[in-house]
Amino acid sequence: MASIVETHIMTAKELKKLRKNLGYTLRDFASKVGIAHSTISQYEKGKRSISFQTENQIKQALGLILEKKYDFELHIHLDFLRLTFF
Numbered sequence: 001m002a003s004i005v006e007t008h009i010m011t012a013k014e015l016k017k018l019r020k021n022l023g024y025t026l027r028d029f030a031s032k033v034g035i036a037h038s039t040i041s042q043y044e045k046g047k048r049s050i051s052f053q054t055e056n057q058i059k060q061a062l063g064l065i066l067e068k069k070y071d072f073e074l075h076i077h078l079d080f081l082r083l084t085f086f
């Protein structure tokens with residue numbers, strides 16, 4: 001079975017849009033993701049490229065990546081549901 005490899009790297013515009021949509025200032029965002037604010041600024045201005053590892057660090061810090069911890073899935077089968085409203 002072939003694995004899927006993500007090749008898209010976040011662009012400067014996408015990073016800035018993400019930060020603004022989440023309502024963070026540059027310094028607050030940098031503090032949240034654990035990267036210096038000057039580095040974030042360079043990323044947003046396109047003066048520095050965002051590596052795949054840095055993108056994952058940002059996404060993980062913001063809770064945008066869910067790590068697969070187990071090799072099984074949870075399946076639920078609901079046979080009966082009773083709701084009573086008063």
